[in-house]
Amino acid sequence: xxDVVVIGGGPSGLAVASELRKKGYDVMLLERNDELGGLLxxxxxxxxxxxxxxxxxxxPEFADIFISRARTEGVEIKLEAYVKSVKKKGDHFxxxxxxxxxxxxxxxxxxxxAIGCREKNQFEIKxxxxxxxxxxxxxxxxRLINLYGILPGKDVVILGGGDVGMIVARHLFxxxxxxxxxxxxxxxFSGLPRNAQQCIxxxxxxxxxxxxxxxxxxDKKVKGVELxxxxxxxxxxxxxxxxxxxxxxxxxxGLIPYSEKLxxxxxxxxxxxxxxxxxxYFETTIDGVFSxxxxxxxxxxxxxxxxxxxxxxxxxxxxxxxxxxxxLGIELKPGDNVMTVTPQRVDEITGEKFxxxxxxxxxxxxxxxxxxxxxxxxxxxxxRYVRHSMLEEISISKDxxxxxxxxxxxxx
Amino acid sequence: xxxxxxVERILDEFPSDISYEVKDRVVFLEGKVKEYKDxxxxxxxxxxxxxxxxxxxxxECEGKELTDLEKVIDKSKGKENVRIGKYDIVIVxxxxxxxxLARELSKYEIxxxxxxxxxxxxxxxxxxxxxxxxxxxxxxxxxxxxSLNIRGNEMYEDLCEELDVPFKRVGSxxxxxxxxxxxxxxxxxxxxxxxxxxxxxxxxxxxxGELNGVKNIEILRGEEVYEEEKNVNQDVLAAVKIPSTGIVxxxxxxxxxxxxxxxxxxxxxxxxxxxxxVKRNRSVKRVLTDKGTLECKxxxxxxxxxxxxxxxxxxxxxxxxxxxxxxxxxxxxxxNGWVDHCLAELKIPSHxxxxxxxxxxxxxxNIIWGPTAEEIVDRKDTSVEREKIxxxxxxxxxxxxxxxxxxxxxxxxxVRAATFxxxxxxxxAKWVKNFLHVAGIQSPxxxxxxxIAEYSIEQLKDMGLKLKEDESFDGRRNSIDRAAEMDxxxxxxxxxxxxxxxxxxxxxxxxxxxxxxxxxxxxxxxFDAIKRRTRAGMGECQESYCLLRISEIxxxxxxxxxxKVRKEWRDSEFFDGFVRGEEL
Numbered sequence: 001x002x003d004v005v006v007i008g009g010g011p012s013g014l015a016v017a018s019e020l021r022k023k024g025y026d027v028m029l030l031e032r033n034d035e036l037g038g039l040l041x042x043x044x045x046x047x048x049x050x051x052x053x054x055x056x057x058x059x060p061e062f063a064d065i066f067i068s069r070a071r072t073e074g075v076e077i078k079l080e081a082y083v084k085s086v087k088k089k090g091d092h093f094x095x096x097x098x099x100x101x102x103x104x105x106x107x108x109x110x111x112x113x114a115i116g117c118r119e120k121n122q123f124e125i126k127x128x129x130x131x132x133x134x135x136x137x138x139x140x141x142x143r144l145i146n147l148y149g150i151l152p153g154k155d156v157v158i159l160g161g162g163d164v165g166m167i168v169a170r171h172l173f174x175x176x177x178x179x180x181x182x183x184x185x186x187x188x189f190s191g192l193p194r195n196a197q198q199c200i201x202x203x204x205x206x207x208x209x210x211x212x213x214x215x216x217x218x219d220k221k222v223k224g225v226e227l228x229x230x231x232x233x234x235x236x237x238x239x240x241x242x243x244x245x246x247x248x249x250x251x252x253x254g255l256i257p258y259s260e261k262l263x264x265x266x267x268x269x270x271x272x273x274x275x276x277x278x279x280x281y282f283e284t285t286i287d288g289v290f291s292x293x294x295x296x297x298x299x300x301x302x303x304x305x306x307x308x309x310x311x312x313x314x315x316x317x318x319x320x321x322x323x324x325x326x327x328l329g330i331e332l333k334p335g336d337n338v339m340t341v342t343p344q345r346v347d348e349i350t351g352e353k354f355x356x357x358x359x360x361x362x363x364x365x366x367x368x369x370x371x372x373x374x375x376x377x378x379x380x381x382x383x384r385y386v387r388h389s390m391l392e393e394i395s396i397s398k399d400x401x402x403x404x405x406x407x408x409x410x411x412x
Numbered sequence: 413x414x415x416x417x418x419v420e421r422i423l424d425e426f427p428s429d430i431s432y433e434v435k436d437r438v439v440f441l442e443g444k445v446k447e448y449k450d451x452x453x454x455x456x457x458x459x460x461x462x463x464x465x466x467x468x469x470x471x472e473c474e475g476k477e478l479t480d481l482e483k484v485i486d487k488s489k490g491k492e493n494v495r496i497g498k499y500d501i502v503i504v505x506x507x508x509x510x511x512x513l514a515r516e517l518s519k520y521e522i523x524x525x526x527x528x529x530x531x532x533x534x535x536x537x538x539x540x541x542x543x544x545x546x547x548x549x550x551x552x553x554x555x556x557x558x559s560l561n562i563r564g565n566e567m568y569e570d571l572c573e574e575l576d577v578p579f580k581r582v583g584s585x586x587x588x589x590x591x592x593x594x595x596x597x598x599x600x601x602x603x604x605x606x607x608x609x610x611x612x613x614x615x616x617x618x619x620x621g622e623l624n625g626v627k628n629i630e631i632l633r634g635e636e637v638y639e640e641e642k643n644v645n646q647d648v649l650a651a652v653k654i655p656s657t658g659i660v661x662x663x664x665x666x667x668x669x670x671x672x673x674x675x676x677x678x679x680x681x682x683x684x685x686x687x688x689x690v691k692r693n694r695s696v697k698r699v700l701t702d703k704g705t706l707e708c709k710x711x712x713x714x715x716x717x718x719x720x721x722x723x724x725x726x727x728x729x730x731x732x733x734x735x736x737x738x739x740x741x742x743x744x745x746x747x748n749g750w751v752d753h754c755l756a757e758l759k760i761p762s763h764x765x766x767x768x769x770x771x772x773x774x775x776x777x778n779i780i781w782g783p784t785a786e787e788i789v790d791r792k793d794t795s796v797e798r799e800k801i802x803x804x805x806x807x808x809x810x811x812x813x814x815x816x817x818x819x820x821x822x823x824x825x826x827v828r829a830a831t832f833x834x835x836x837x838x839x840x841a842k843w844v845k846n847f848l849h850v851a852g853i854q855s856p857x858x859x860x861x862x863x864i865a866e867y868s869i870e871q872l873k874d875m876g877l878k879l880k881e882d883e884s885f886d887g888r889r890n891s892i893d894r895a896a897e898m899d900x901x902x903x904x905x906x907x908x909x910x911x912x913x914x915x916x917x918x919x920x921x922x923x924x925x926x927x928x929x930x931x932x933x934x935x936x937x938x939f940d941a942i943k944r945r946t947r948a949g950m951g952e953c954q955e956s957y958c959l960l961r962i963s964e965i966x967x968x969x970x971x972x973x974x975x976k977v978r979k980e981w982r983d984s985e986f987f988d989g990f991v992r993g994e995e996l
Contacts, residue, residue: 032919082916084900096900098924100911103904121954123822128798131824133979133986137956144960144987150975151988175991219792220984247988260746260952 002028002108003320005095006075007083010038011302012293012309013114014066014075019313021073025320028106029070030081030097036070037063038116040302042143045167047194051303062302086111086265088286110288110316113262113276114309117255117294119164122216125253127159129215134222138164138252145171153248155179157225159213161189161196163300165252170199181244182207183227185234190389192300213249214241222247255298265289272340273297279326279347280354281315282308288319297342297357300391304357311355324348330401335372335408337362339389346401353395360386360411369394372408386411415439415463422457426450430471436842438466438730445473452734452787459832466730467832468720476789485721490687490700497679498707499525501872502699503714504686504722506530508538508662508861509853510714511669516865518676519887520879525706526678527699529685529718531981532941534666536716537854539944540794540826542740542772542780544754545658546856547584549621556836561856562625564863568658571862575668576891577660578775584657584754585632585641588613588650591810593760610649617652617758628655643750643812657754661775662858663944664891671934672889676882681706683982686715689726695845696726710846710877712868717791717829719851728841731831731852735791738769738783739800739825744952747819748777755811771811776947781808781817783826794825821952828854836860838868840875848872892930892945896922917965918958920951928965937970938978939963939986959986 006017009031017029035041040048043059050056053065070077084096084103095106119137134153136144141152142164154177158165161184169180182200187209189196200207208227214236215226229240257275259267267284268277275296276284283290292309299305318324326347334341339359346354360367369381369392378400386392401407419439423430428450430443439458445451455469501517503510506528517524530536545568551557572579588609590597597605614631621629630653632640637651644651674680681703689711690698699706715722723729756770769783781804805817831837831852841847850868853860873879895903895913907914912926923946931945939962942948948962949955963977963986970977975987 032916080915082914082919082922084922098895098903098907098914098916098922100907100914102907102914103900118953119956121956123820123954126798126801128796128801130795133984136959140956140959145991148960148974149991149994151991153988214798215795220979220981263746 001092002026002106004028004110004112004316005030005093005106005108006112006114008038008114008116008293008295009033009036009077009079010114010116010293011040011063011066011306012116013038013112014063014070015306015309016112016114016290016292016313016316017075018066018069018073019310020316021070021075023313023317025317028076028078028108030078030083032080032082034080036067036077036079039139042139042146043167044146048302051301052306066306083261086261088265093288110290110319112312112316113284113289113291113295114293115258115261115295117257117298119251120254120256122251125251127213127216129226130218132216132218132221132223134218134248135216136248136250138162138168138250141168141250142171145175151175151177152250153177153222153246155246156181156248156250157213157244157246158182158250158252160184160252160254161186161191161207161209162252162254163191163195165250166191166195166199168250168252169205170203173203173205179246180205181246183211183213184209185212185230186210192390193387212236216249217243222249225249255294257295257297259295262289262291262295270340270342270344272334273342275342277344278342279315279345280311280343280351281318281324281348282312282343283315283319283347290316297340297359297391304391304393307355325350328401330404331406332356333406333408334358335410337411338409341409346398349398349402351398353397355393356396356409357391357393358409358411359389359391361388362386362411363388364411368412370410370412371396371400372410373404373406378404378407415461418461419458422454422461426454430454436465437463438468438842439464440468440470442470443472445471448473448476448787448789451476455732455734455832456834459834464833466837467732468729469732469734469832485725487688487725489685489702491702491704492690492698492700494704496681496704496706497525499523499679500708500877501525501710501712502527502706502708503712504699505714505716505719506533506670506680506682507536507714507716508534508666508669508858509716509850509864510712511666511673512861512865513712513714513850513868514678515669515673515676516869518673518678519882519885521882522877522879524673524678525681525708526673527681527684527686527701527706529683531683531938532936532944533670533680534663534944535980537826537828537857538666538716539663540740540824541662541738541855541858542769542783543660543662543774543858544772545579545660546859547621547626547654547656548624548856548859549617549626549654551624551856553623556838557856557860558624560836560860560863560867563866564860565656565658567862568660568859572660572665574887575665575672575889577665577668579658579660580775581656581658582753582773583653583655584756585637585644586617586652586654587637587644587648587755587757587811588652589645589648589757589810592758595761606649613758614650614652621652621654626654626656629653630655641751641753641755643814644755645810645813653753658859659754659773659775660858667945668889668891672887675889676885686722686725691727691844693845694843696847710848710872710875712848712850712872714850716851716853717827719829719849723841723849723851726841726844726847728844728847728849730842730849731833731837733791733829733831733852735788735793736828736830736854737786737788737793737825738828739796739804739823740780740782741801741804741820742822742824743779743781744819744821745777747779747816748773750812750815751779757808757811769808771808771815776950781805781820788827791827794827796823796825822954830854836864838864838871840871846875848875892927892934894947895924895927917961918946918948918951920953920957921947921949923948923958925965928962929969932966932969937966938980939966940980942966
């Protein structure tokens with residue numbers, strides 16, 4: 001019987017596994033790929049580690065820190081491991097894995113899901129038209145260029161102003177493709193401002209805000225797209241359709257937590273984040289099942305994603321030591337100008353403060369962040385500046401929540 | 413000439429300059445109409461006339477140039493001097509119909525070839541439909557469709573058992589709701605309307621089915637409906653249950669038919685396009701293709717959407733195909749259990765050319781909504797308009813109002829090869845002696861297929877074909893084993909023998925590397941061909957995880973660079989060249 005099985009060998013999974021191993025637990029980490037590091041292995045650009053390590057590293061460099069940490073701590077690692085099923089059996093979990101070595105059943109006292117997220121595809125955003133070769137998600141293209149040394153096409157349209165899309169645009173520019181056009185429905189790039197500056201504006205890569213790909217054209221291979229301008233509600237404006245020739249379309253239209261497997265196990269999912277509902281230790285609605293990293297919600301910085309692993313490690317320890325006392329059950333909800341809040345519930349009295357992440361739906365200087373119970377302000381936080389959909393973190397004192405049932409976070 | 417006067421009466425309604433000719437009950441139209449809508453309407457109305465056996469619609473209209481036959485036909489491509497084979501029968505078209513007939517013919521001691529312009533079987537309408545094995549309730553009493561549907565449906569268990577293809581007789585429910593006769597509602601007092609819908613109409617539907625030869629039809633009312641189908645709308649008044657309705661994976665079945673036909677000696681020529689026929693004494697002697705010439709004694713036209721083009725080449729044009737597009741919406745497997753039967757809401761008057769679609773389960777556990785029915789100009793057009801997605805969601809949500817309809821994972825469209833007479837056209841060509849049409853196969857084509865093959869052989873016999881059973885025929889075929897469906901002990905064993913069974917490359921559908929390799933050994937050489945045989949890439953993430961992984965396997969196994977891996981066709985390579993032109 002293992003103490004913990006961690007599913008997913010990206011930075012968050014590695015971090016939580018190392019922490020728990022350091023605490024003396026018997027930890028096994030399962031990774032479906034043949035190498036550790038997750039998505040970071042394909043992120044050869046820099047910018048990772050600024051928060052945690054105070055320096056800007058490439059993805060593989062950042063991943064390496066956690067890979068060696070896991071190895072040094074002695075985490076038992078299984079690569080090429082597909083998790084077929086996880087089932088709760090009384091006070092423990094039965095995990096069935098399939099690897100090139102065989103089918104194995106593991107028993108573990110707790111499980112941490114660190115399976116991250118996936119990219120939204122053309123169907124989820126209802127792109128119309130044909131379905132030829134030449135439509136890829138930005139992550140696939142990043143992998144294609146960086147790990148295989150192959151370009152997706154020569155005339156590229158990128159839909160979506162997210163970070164991966166911008167980083168891929170810059171890379172394609174540097175590899176001298178014929179043409180790049182970025183289009184997105186917002187009025188400015190939705191990714192980090194630093195990426196907009198360093199990836200797009202600095203290179204004069206053409207972009208069109210308030211524009212989407214309505215249709216994909218071409219029977220066998222992409223021949224072009226039908227672009228259309230959209231209004232503030234992202235609805236197409238008639239008469240603004242334009243045919244634009246290209247040989248590939250790259251989608252950077254958002255990431256979505258891989259919470260299906262958790263749902264199969266019976267965990268509840270938050271409609272706003274698409275990730276599991278978690279408490280302040282990132283424990284899901286199933287006792288002994290935790291989640292970390294981008295599975296909880298999409299983090300803008302890997303540094304923040306990894307922070308959840310340290311918090312979850314504490315939670316797992318409390319669970320294994322039977323120290324957790326879940327007697328609060330206070331719900332945390334997004335209020336005015338807030339899109340998402342995690343954790344969605346506070347369970348335990350212990351600990352003075354806990355980290356809460358929220359995604360504002362507003363751009364504002366010196367906004368007030370209020371923790372409300374009904375109309376009563378329980379606590380007020382200040383931020384210098386918040387941007388639309390840029391994730392923010394605050395530290396909330398537990399004592400102010402005592403006696404409440406439901407608490408709301410507002411940004412004004 | 414009563415037929416002529418009926419045709420004239422229809423043409424009189426259109427102010428356009430149209431001339432017509434009737435030859436052996438086939439009506440030829442020439443002239444000009446304004447809109448495509450009229451082009452379809454005239455053809456359909458004439459096709460409806462009793463006694464008309466085909467409509468060849470050569471009317472011109474705006475926007476239709478694309479499909480002009482001259483554009484599709486290029487006789488100069490035929491390579492007459494390269495003889496590639498000599499056969500008793502050449503089948504044109506590798507859809508489910510062509511493949512089923514090929515397999516049926518492989519039971520006899522004759523030489524059979526099948527030519528297909530695409531690189532794989534099942535690339536036309538056979539792959540893009542909801543896989544419903546209809547019970548035979550809808551076709552009109554005297555149609556060929558009706559008899560072949562009833563017979564074909566009955567043959568499904570045996571066929572799918574032999575070919576190791578999943579088939580489920582899930583049954584269907586035709587739901588009668590307050591919306592069923594909405595158009596007439598205002599003329600009828602409400603209690604009578606409801607009474608009629610609840611007690612009379614189900615009985616009429618049942619009677620119609622029984623007259624058609626459909627067995628074991630039941631009428632369900634009140635709680636009985638929810639016992640069968642727990643999630644349907646609470647306002648359902650009655651339901652007609654037809655137990656014989658089934659579901660099948662249409663391309664898996666086509667692939668199975670192909671594999672088994674090939675095993676029993678049928679030669680398949682892929683990426684081979686018929687360019688012309690050489691005839692002597694009103695008989696086809698040679699089929700000219702862009703790969704070479706096939707000598708033949710009989711030709712079967714099973715060319716689906718292009719069956720009128722192939723007919724024209726042979727001088728046997730007796731009908732025109734008017735393509736009708738159907739869009740389908742496919743939902744996540746996780747919703748398995750929301751729907752147990754094929755569900756349709758009865759609407760009267762019904763759509764003139766489609767039974768109206770509905771909500772069906774699939775054999776793989778997905779749920780599928782659709783299809784729509786839309787007359788289109790370009791038979792290649794399988795695009796999906798954004799608005800159609802919304803329309804489908806709107807149209808069928810009254811069947812199950814609470815259905816989580818945002819959880820669709822893909823949409824697609826298929827094009828039905830409809831003729832203006834709307835019935836199956838399975839008969840010897842009128843003006844060519846050894847040429848059999850097996851055309852106009854649209855819904856309920858899947859259900860009818862086993863019977864179509866049987867019936868076609870009867871036709872060939874009538875045309876003089878002599879058949880002697882081949883004792884070496886082996887109708888058994890095994891599908892590719894699936895890790896996802898394997899018992900853990902069996903999988904363990906498999907991995908011990910071959911570790912590739914333990915390398916799961918598609919995590920949504922749990923497909924192993926071994927399955928990919930097996931599909932390739934069976935002839936798949938593109939991503940989509942592998943996908944159809946293994947289901948890799950058909951899950952929730954829609955290839956975003958496995959695209960590169962599987963492409964890598966294809967590249968390795970075929971010994972081609974990654975950027976030469978094809979999605980499907982020769983000119984559909986996924987990726988461009990190497991970064992800076994240098995191979996890593």
